Amino acid sequence: MPNMKRENNIAQTAAEFNGFSKETIAKFNEIKNHFPVGKEKSAIIRMLHLAQTEVGWLSTEAMDAVATFLNIQTIEVYEVATFYTMFHVNPVGKHVFEVCRTGPCMLVGSDQIIDYISEKLNIKVGETTADGEFTLKTVECLGACGYAPVLQCKYKFHENLTKDKVDELIEAYRSGIIEN
Amino acid sequence: MKNRKLLLENVHIPGIETYDVYRKNGGYRSVEKAIKSLTPDEVVEEVKKSGLRGRGGAGFPTGMKWSFLAKPEGIPRYLVCNADESEPGTFKDRYLMEKIPHLLVEGMITASYALGANTSYIYIRGEFMYILHILEKAIAEAYDNGFLGKNILGKGYDLDLFVVPGGGAYICGEETALLESLEGKRGNPRIKPPFPAVKGLWGAPTVVNNVETIAAVVPIVNDGGEAYAAIGIGKSTGTKLISACGNLVKPGVYEIDLGLSIEEFIYGDDYCQGIANNKRLKACVPGGSSVPILPHYLVTKTANGDDRLMSYESLAEGAFASGSMLGSGGFIVFDEDQCIVRNTWNFTRFYAHESCGQCSPCREGTGWMEKVLYRLETGNGNLRDIDLLAEINKKIEGNTICPLGDAAAWPVAAAIRHFRDEFEWHVSHKEEAIKRNYGLSKEPMLA
Numbered sequence: 001m002p003n004m005k006r007e008n009n010i011a012q013t014a015a016e017f018n019g020f021s022k023e024t025i026a027k028f029n030e031i032k033n034h035f036p037v038g039k040e041k042s043a044i045i046r047m048l049h050l051a052q053t054e055v056g057w058l059s060t061e062a063m064d065a066v067a068t069f070l071n072i073q074t075i076e077v078y079e080v081a082t083f084y085t086m087f088h089v090n091p092v093g094k095h096v097f098e099v100c101r102t103g104p105c106m107l108v109g110s111d112q113i114i115d116y117i118s119e120k121l122n123i124k125v126g127e128t129t130a131d132g133e134f135t136l137k138t139v140e141c142l143g144a145c146g147y148a149p150v151l152q153c154k155y156k157f158h159e160n161l162t163k164d165k166v167d168e169l170i171e172a173y174r175s176g177i178i179e180n
Numbered sequence: 181m182k183n184r185k186l187l188l189e190n191v192h193i194p195g196i197e198t199y200d201v202y203r204k205n206g207g208y209r210s211v212e213k214a215i216k217s218l219t220p221d222e223v224v225e226e227v228k229k230s231g232l233r234g235r236g237g238a239g240f241p242t243g244m245k246w247s248f249l250a251k252p253e254g255i256p257r258y259l260v261c262n263a264d265e266s267e268p269g270t271f272k273d274r275y276l277m278e279k280i281p282h283l284l285v286e287g288m289i290t291a292s293y294a295l296g297a298n299t300s301y302i303y304i305r306g307e308f309m310y311i312l313h314i315l316e317k318a319i320a321e322a323y324d325n326g327f328l329g330k331n332i333l334g335k336g337y338d339l340d341l342f343v344v345p346g347g348g349a350y351i352c353g354e355e356t357a358l359l360e361s362l363e364g365k366r367g368n369p370r371i372k373p374p375f376p377a378v379k380g381l382w383g384a385p386t387v388v389n390n391v392e393t394i395a396a397v398v399p400i401v402n403d404g405g406e407a408y409a410a411i412g413i414g415k416s417t418g419t420k421l422i423s424a425c426g427n428l429v430k431p432g433v434y435e436i437d438l439g440l441s442i443e444e445f446i447y448g449d450d451y452c453q454g455i456a457n458n459k460r461l462k463a464c465v466p467g468g469s470s471v472p473i474l475p476h477y478l479v480t481k482t483a484n485g486d487d488r489l490m491s492y493e494s495l496a497e498g499a500f501a502s503g504s505m506l507g508s509g510g511f512i513v514f515d516e517d518q519c520i521v522r523n524t525w526n527f528t529r530f531y532a533h534e535s536c537g538q539c540s541p542c543r544e545g546t547g548w549m550e551k552v553l554y555r556l557e558t559g560n561g562n563l564r565d566i567d568l569l570a571e572i573n574k575k576i577e578g579n580t581i582c583p584l585g586d587a588a589a590w591p592v593a594a595a596i597r598h599f600r601d602e603f604e605w606h607v608s609h610k611e612e613a614i615k616r617n618y619g620l621s622k623e624p625m626l627a
Binding site: 034035036039041042043044045046048049076079080083084085086087101102103104106107108139140141142143144145146147148152155156157 | 465
């Protein structure tokens with residue numbers, strides 16, 4: 001199973017999974033109808049996005065619930081969840097900073113931004129802060145090259161990053177000014 | 181040449197993302213014209229006449245792609261829009277969908293009608309979730325106003341349109357990987373043939389087109405294919421969205437007439453306004469990270485000394501020896517302080533990360549090249565490494581199911597071809613290479 005290795009220090013703070021909310025289930029049902037009868041598996045990626053948004057990451061329990069809903073084997077969900085890089089199959093912090101590291105961002109200083117965030121949060125790339133607030137990840141091209149350097153946090157783009165902007169962002173997320 | 185806009189003309193009108201404003205400014209005329217007065221084949225004919233070529237990167241003639249669509253009785257056909265924009269340097273589709281979503285919805289309806297599809301999908305990269313919501317809002321408005329759903333405009337044509345997100349995988353921009361992903365699977369490209377036009381989504385005949393390609397169908401149907409073909413140069417007809425980034429004064433998305441000179445695009449006041457911070461141009465990757473890099477002396481002029489133009493042909497002039505490709509229009513500009521070895525390593529790391537892992541030459545080769553390039557970049561390489569890269573390159577190129585292998589190999593080959601001195605300098609000046617960049621490469625003596 002993908003998330004057996006729970007080395008992460010915040011594994012225990014992740015909420016116990018007790019099934020999806022009514023709203024999420026309603027969304028699941030709606031998305032399923034976008035596809036012909038018998039082809040509902042096509043809904044899986046969007047369902048995983050919704051599941052991750054609700055649970056915070058894709059625990060085995062959450063993925064199993066998706067499999068049950070779609071009436072498919074659990075492995076069919078695991079193999080998809082582990083293929084696509086947006087899915088966190090290990091616990092992550094409350095806010096995941098995914099900083100683009102690809103060429104066009106690098107040309108205008110993404111390496112320095114990544115180092116700065118790392119220093120500021122006192123974590124390495126891939127780690128989560130001790131309070132479980134932030135996880136720092138690097139990702140490949142986010143398709144915002146003209147507004148680089150850029151990071152994404154829960155589907156929100158933060159562009160034209162500078163050190164000052166990073167300071168503001170961390171503060172805004174920490175204090176809840178930017179909602180998840 | 182005055183810049184005429186076919187796609188982004190109305191982009192700055194306040195509220196253009198809403199149905200009412202879009203409609204007031206001539207929106208959905210192409211749907212009315214097509215459904216009320218043209219047969220599906222006549223629409224295909226206009227697209228053929230327009231000379232429109234796929235805007236996702238390959239540049240394949242769209243009308244021809246459409247005419248390959250198999251039409252067996254009793255089996256549904258699908259139109260799938262490729263909005264999985266992930267090619268480094270490319271952010272034009274995002275701009276179009278975010279600013280003027282109804283243009284894509286309108287193009288999808290007109291194109292679906294031409295192809296006889298009754299269900300169509302827009303597959304958008306998962307990172308663009310906020311745009312998925314923008315598109316769904318536009319689609320809901322189109323349903324409310326009778327442009328989607330049953331019996332559109334009372335002419336008996338039915339169409340449902342849905343948006344489906346990906347999950348963060350560059351490979352899903354390859355059309356068969358996209359179809360796999362759309363079926364709810366890992367994005368492993370399929371072996372071709374059969375091509376999607378015969379066996380695509382769920383085994384049914386399918387056309388996959390880029391966002392910009394589908395949007396271009398709108399002006400083509402409105403004004404006729406010939407009017408579209410009158411713009412541009414030679415076989416590069418119409419306008420193209422170019423997303424410019426890197427060390428430029430004014431990066432961003434520009435709609436240009438194909439045939440614009442690159443000199444004007446980089447330095448012109450209406451476009452990028454030159455290199456940022458008064459630096460000099462070192463190199464340019466004109467069509468997204470997968471196309472060969474050009475050194476400064478081959479960017480604005482071809483090897484023959486002709487002006488280099490923004491067109492499929494001019495950018496490819498000199499083939500791989502001294503040319504590149506228009507690709508997706510992801511125009512990346514490097515100033516004199518950028519390190520080509522570092523950039524090549526960065527791009528290779530990208531491909532190693534994004535390889536789906538299906539074919540060994542790509543899975544192993546990209547990772548191997550990344551390691552060798554990292555060695556060179558950090559001053560630990562030797563001269564033999566440069567030849568080793570060329571060897572690995574040859575073993576990847578043409579030996580994989582999909583073009584990701586080629587896309588990973590070409591930039592490395594081109595970087596070594598044009599910047600070999602810089603690679604060698606990284607070997608001979610280990611200490612210095614870590615501390616500073618090589619600077620501009622010398623222009624070779626013209627023979």
